[in-house]
Amino acid sequence: MNGADAVVKCLQKEGVEYVFGYPGVAIAPFYNSILDTDIHTILVRQEQNAAHEASGYARITGKVGVVAVTSGPGAENLITGIATAFADSIPLVCITGQVETSLLGGDVFQEADISGACESFVKYSYIVRDVKEIPRIMKEAFYIASTGRRGPVLIDLPSDVQLSALPHFDYPESLRMRTYKPTVEGHAVQIDKVMKELSRAKRPIICAGGGVHLSGAVNELRAFAEKYEIPVVCTMMGLGVMPTQHPLFYGMVGNNGQPYGNRAMNDADMIIMAGARVADRSISQPSLITEGKILVHIDVDPAEIGKNAGPTIPLVGDLDHVLASFLRHEPITCDHGAWVTELNKNRTESEADKNAELKKALTNENPAYRGVNPQAFVRALSLAMDDDAIYVADVGQNQLWSCANAVIRENGRFLTSGGMGTMGYALPAAIGCQLAAPDRLVVSVCGDGGFQMNMMELATAQYYGIRTKTVVLKNRWLGLVRQHQHLSYKDRWSVTDIGDYPRLDALTRAYDLDYVKLESDREIHEKIREFLQCENSVLLEVDVDPDWMAFGDFHKEYHR
Amino acid sequence: MKRIYSVLVENRAGVLCKVAGLFWRRCFNIDSLAVGETDDHTVSNMVIVSSGDRRTLEQIEKQLNKKLDVIKVKTFDETQALSRELMLMKVKYNRNNRRDIMENCTIMGAQIVDMSNSLMTIQICDTPERVDMFLNTFKTISIVELTRTGTLAVTKCSEA
Numbered sequence: 035m036n037g038a039d040a041v042v043k044c045l046q047k048e049g050v051e052y053v054f055g056y057p058g059v060a061i062a063p064f065y066n067s068i069l070d071t072d073i074h075t076i077l078v079r080q081e082q083n084a085a086h087e088a089s090g091y092a093r094i095t096g097k098v099g100v101v102a103v104t105s106g107p108g109a110e111n112l113i114t115g116i117a118t119a120f121a122d123s124i125p126l127v128c129i130t131g132q133v134e135t136s137l138l139g140g141d142v143f144q145e146a147d148i149s150g151a152c153e154s155f156v157k158y159s160y161i162v163r164d165v166k167e168i169p170r171i172m173k174e175a176f177y178i179a180s181t182g183r184r185g186p187v188l189i190d191l192p193s194d195v196q197l198s199a200l201p202h203f204d205y206p207e208s209l210r211m212r213t214y215k216p217t218v219e220g221h222a223v224q225i226d227k228v229m230k231e232l233s234r235a236k237r238p239i240i241c242a243g244g245g246v247h248l249s250g251a252v253n254e255l256r257a258f259a260e261k262y263e264i265p266v267v268c269t270m271m272g273l274g275v276m277p278t279q280h281p282l283f284y285g286m287v288g289n290n291g292q293p294y295g296n297r298a299m300n301d302a303d304m305i306i307m308a309g310a311r312v313a314d315r316s317i318s319q320p321s322l323i324t325e326g327k328i329l330v331h332i333d334v335d336p337a338e339i340g341k342n343a344g345p346t347i348p349l350v351g352d353l354d355h356v357l358a359s360f361l362r363h364e365p366i367t368c369d370h371g372a373w374v375t376e377l378n379k380n381r382t383e384s385e386a387d388k389n390a391e392l393k394k395a396l397t398n399e400n401p402a403y404r405g406v407n408p409q410a411f412v413r414a415l416s417l418a419m420d421d422d423a424i425y426v427a428d429v430g431q432n433q434l435w436s437c438a439n440a441v442i443r444e445n446g447r448f449l450t451s452g453g454m455g456t457m458g459y460a461l462p463a464a465i466g467c468q469l470a471a472p473d474r475l476v477v478s479v480c481g482d483g484g485f486q487m488n489m490m491e492l493a494t495a496q497y498y499g500i501r502t503k504t505v506v507l508k509n510r511w512l513g514l515v516r517q518h519q520h521l522s523y524k525d526r527w528s529v530t531d532i533g534d535y536p537r538l539d540a541l542t543r544a545y546d547l548d549y550v551k552l553e554s555d556r557e558i559h560e561k562i563r564e565f566l567q568c569e570n571s572v573l574l575e576v577d578v579d580p581d582w583m584a585f586g587d588f589h590k591e592y593h594r
Numbered sequence: 595m596k597r598i599y600s601v602l603v604e605n606r607a608g609v610l611c612k613v614a615g616l617f618w619r620r621c622f623n624i625d626s627l628a629v630g631e632t633d634d635h636t637v638s639n640m641v642i643v644s645s646g647d648r649r650t651l652e653q654i655e656k657q658l659n660k661k662l663d664v665i666k667v668k669t670f671d672e673t674q675a676l677s678r679e680l681m682l683m684k685v686k687y688n689r690n691n692r693r694d695i696m697e698n699c700t701i702m703g704a705q706i707v708d709m710s711n712s713l714m715t716i717q718i719c720d721t722p723e724r725v726d727m728f729l730n731t732f733k734t735i736s737i738v739e740l741t742r743t744g745t746l747a748v749t750k751c752s753e754a
Contacts, residue, residue, distance in 0.1 A: 153612060154619045158662045161608075178662065213604060213665050337656035340649070 037165040038063035038196040040203055041129065042071055044172035047205045050100050052076055052091060052469055054084035058104020060131030060144060063196035065102070076469070076498060079490035081108050083462035085115020085186075086488070089124045090466025093449055094424065096250055098179045099466070102129040106144030109190075113152060114456060119186045120155035121453025122271060123248055125179040126186040127172075128156075134194040135163060149190050157185030165198040173206045182216030182352075183335035184248050216334060220351035225359045227347050228306070231328050233366040235304035237373045238264050241287060241316075244271025244452065245309015245333060245353055254357035255308065256280075261361065263370045264306070265377050267295040269316040270437055272309070273448040278441045284377055288316040290434045290584065294380040301376075304328040309353050312342040313453070332356050392439075395555050402588060405577030407555055408432070408507055409439045409586050411562075412479070415505065416440035418562050420475045424449065424467045428460035428480035431513035434584040436479055458487030461504060465495050468502070475503070475566070482508040483532055492545045495571065502547070502571045509578040510534055517583050538575045548572040596625070597651045598675055598747045601640040601658055602665040605631060609663045613640060616661060622646065622654050626679075626722070628744035637665060643722075643745050670749050677747040679722045681729070682707075684715045684739040691735060702728045713738060 035043075041064055045053070054076045057065045068075060078084045081103045088099025099119075103112050109130040119126050132138070133145045149159040158178050160171050175187040232238055246255050252275055259266050259282050266276050267287045276283035285292030287299050299305065299317075305327055312320050312331070320343035331338075331345035332353060339348045349356060395407040396414075412435050416425060422445035427436035433450055442448050449467065451459035464478035485506045495502045512530040519527055542549040548570045552561040554577075565574040582588055603609050610629060617624050625643040632639050644654055651669075658667045687695055695714070699706060704718035718728050722745050729740075 149608070150611070153615050211662075214662050335660070337653065337660050341653060341656075344649075 035200050035203055036063065036067075036196065037162075037168055037191070037198050037200060038067040040165070040168045040200050041172060041191065041196070042067040042073070043203060044169060044205060045073060045100060046071060048098070048172070048176050050098075052088075053100045053102050054078055054087045054091075054466070055102035056081050056084060056104065056108055058106075058108050058131060058144070060105035060133060060193045061102055061108070061129070061191070061196075062131070063193060064129065064131065064191070076494065078462070078494050080488070081111035082113075082115040082458075083488050083491050083494070085112055085119055085126060085128065086456075086459050086462035087466035087469075087491075087494075088126050089115070089119050089122075089459075090426065090449065090463030091470045092125050092466075093247070093463075094447065094467045094470035098125045098127055098176055100127050100129070102131075104131045104144070105133055105148075106146045108144075109148040110146055110151070113148075116152055116186045116188065117155040118451050118454040118456040118459060120157070122244060122451065123184045124186070125184040127175050127179055127189065128186055129189045129191055131196075132161070132190045132192040135192045136194070138192065149188055152188050155186075156188045157183075159188035159190065161190045162192065162195050165195050165200045168195075168200065169203060169205050173209060174211065177209055177211075178214060182214070183333075183338075216352075217336070217350045218334075218352045218355050220332070220349050220356035220359050222359075224347055224349045225356070225363060228330050228349065229360065229363050229366050231304060231330070231347065232262060232264075233368050235328065235368070236370070237302045238304040238306065238370060239298055239302040240264050240266045240306045240308055241299065241310050242266055242268040242272040242275040242308050243310025243316075244269065246272055246275045247447075249309065249334065249353040251309075251352075251354035251357050254354055254361065258357050258360050262366070262368055263374060265298060265370075265374060267291075267298055269310045269313070269452070270450065271452040273437060273450075274442045274446060277444045277446070281378075282374070284381055286437050289318055290315070290437060292384070292438065294377070294384045297380060298377050299323060302327060304330070306330045306332065307345075308332050308357075309334075311338050314342075317343070396558060398555060401555065403579035403581060405554065405579050406552055406558065408435045408576070408578050408582055410555060411507075411552070411558055411576055412436050412439040413441065414558050415477070415479070415562050416442065418559075418566055419446070419477060421445050423475040423477065424464070424471065426450065426460045426464040426467060426476065426478040428478065428484035429455045429457045430481045430484055431517065431582065431584045432479055432481040432484070432507045434514070435507075435586075438586070457484035460484065461488050461502070462491045464502060464504070465491060465500055468495075468500050476501075477503045477505065477566075479505040479507070481513060482506055482510065483512045486532075486536070489541070492547065492571075496545055496547075503565065503568070503574075504572070505565075505574045505576060506538060507576045507578045508538065509580040509582070511580040513580060513582070514584060516580060538573060542573045550574045552576045595648065595651060596643065596645045596672060597654070598670055598672065598677065598745070599640075599642040599644065599654065599658060600668040600670075600747060600749075601642060602632070602667075603638050603640060604663045604665065605636050605638040606663065609638070610640070612661060612663060613642075613658070616657055617642075617644070617654075620653070620657060622650060626744035628746050641745055641747050643747075668749070670747075670753070674753045675747040675749050677721055677745045678719055679725050679745050680717070680719045680743040681725050682715060682717055682741050683729070683732070683737060684713055685732065686712055686736040686738055687714055688712070695735065698728070698731045702731075704728060
């Protein structure tokens with residue numbers, strides 16, 4: 035057995051099903067060994083996408099996504115994928131080939147200091163210098179990636195270490211790491227304090243973040259909210275924690291969120307932040323919003339608590355455990371009926387306006403805009419999808435339309451690149467999702483900018499027979515930047531016009547995809563049906579006027 | 595506000611770089627940094643002196659604790675600690691200032707540890723403030739070379 039065999043053996047021990055990656059000389063021993071196993075390998079078209087595909091896979095299965103690429107440019111291409119996963123705390127183990135140990139530091143062919151380059155956005159990194167360390171390092175890597183605050187772990191594996199003989203393979207059963215002991219259970223005293231405050235609060239609200247998904251605490255959160263009738267809002271990463279149409283759900287908060295959700299946060303007297311970072315896009319002025327309120331901050335990462343807002347009650351722990359403790363706690367009496375009624379009133383008014391507007395769009399004979407109302411489209415698309423469908427939104431205006439308008443059902447998921455905002459995330463992530471859940475409907479929704487960043491993955495999907503359902507909202511501009519130039523730069527369109535290419539109908543022929551084109555609001559339902567019913571992989575091109583703003587206004591006076 | 599962090603870390607390649615990188619990336623100050631092995635050769639001790647507002651100082655501790663090579667972070671302020679710094683300073687002397695230099699050394703408890711007919715090397719080991727004070731007396735003297743270790747600190751026995 036050599037080092038490469040040992041790495042592969044470790045992957046088997048960890049129950050790894052898929053490895054996403056791209057080979058090269060420095061990782062060739064690994065890919066040679068993996069051939070003798072039943073682990074599936076997915077050859078991507080560019081390394082960044084390997085990380086996004088592993089990310090989609092990890093987010094749906096709750097398991098660690100595994101990536102293996104070669105040294106130098108292979109590893110460097112992976113960086114954006116790793117950083118994207120880090121920003122959203124997605125558990126990955128990324129293995130990079132490296133030049134021979136004796137050549138390290140010599141600036142030889144395809145050498146890059148990848149662990150140095152990735153230091154600020156990996157949870158941990160290793161350079162393996164001794165073949166005997168492989169079992170321990172692999173065990174640690176999977177443990178670190180999948181516990182505490184999840185995140186990517188990098189293992190840089192010189193080619194000579196992969197080829198060195200390992201006489202004795204022993205995969206450790208347990209770990210002894212003196213530097214890493216994540217807190218899982220919430221402290222009983224703090225749990226008690228939260229429950230006490232909750233019984234006193236008149237206007238409590240839960241703000242749920244991506245941590246709820248990562249910790250597998252969706253059911254516990256719903257149960258907790260329902261048990262004590264606590265309204266819930268969420269961050270972008272927390273979308274799907276509550277079904278969109280749940281009576282206690284008041285939408286996404288933040289500068290791209292629902293006005294009634296933000297208002298609910300403002301009017302609350304107690305905020306329970308659950309697995310959310312209090313990040314700038316969700317809560318731009320933490321001191322203002324938390325002023326005069328009880329702020330409970332629950333996070334598995336102690337460093338997030340107090341980083342952006344000083345909590346009244348800090349509570350460190352994994353959310354599934356913490357929420358289970360709340361549920362087990364001796365029941366408290368509280369009455370939030372009046373508060374909920376007030377929030378419902380705001381929501382009903384706001385939604386009624388919106389529904390009327392979207393409904394009007396569908397029957398409008400002479401709209402002021404060209405093509406399709408993107409909000410009406412997104413709403414209709416999500417409503418036509420299955421209960422357990424996975425909606426993967428890319429980055430840009432399309433993402434904000436999706437966040438505000440997509441309806442996520444009880445068993446549905448909504449994925450996007452929240453923290454890093456990596457354009458091109460949706461298609462590869464959707465491929466990972468489809469591998470993770472072959473029987474579920476997975477739809478990626480992109481703009482024409484983001485789609486072009488990673489559209490080469492259509493080849494990966496087609497090669498392996500992975501079904502893709504891709505929506506491209508085509509407005510021929512980098513819409514969100516264009517909107518910014520409209521609002522802040524007096525319509526000086528600098529480097530945001532991306533034009534008409536590629537012709538998507540021709541592109542779908544090149545990849546053997548089915549093609550559906552949607553050009554007007556009146557065809558929305560019909561074309562969505564056609565798109566969703568397609569057995570084959572399919573791309574839906576949606577013609578969108580570039581004068582749409584992300585928050586849904588159409589700018590009549592804002593013409594080229 | 596100033597704060598001292600005594601950080602026990604794994605004695606491994608790259609750890610200093612990771613810790614220093616953390617300060618750089620998150621815009622934390624490093625006023626001084628001293629590293630050395632402890633009695634356990636697998637463990638190094640880093641003494642980092644930093645300054646900032648309360649939230650920053652709290653974040654430094656939390657972010658250090660988050661690093662997987664960090665075993666333990668102790669944090670304290672100057673009044674709770676005994677701190678020492680070693681300075682070696684090579685100066686040019688002549689007949690006129692030689693006596694002054696020697697007197698200053700005696701007053702401050704510094705030692706002349708090396709000498710030639712025009713140069714002498716002075717060693718002082720004291721609190722960072724007293725090292726600064728001593729250094730200030732050399733304003734008119736030509737310093738050829740100077741090096742300081744950075745602050746080393748342990749909490750006072752009464753703090754334990």
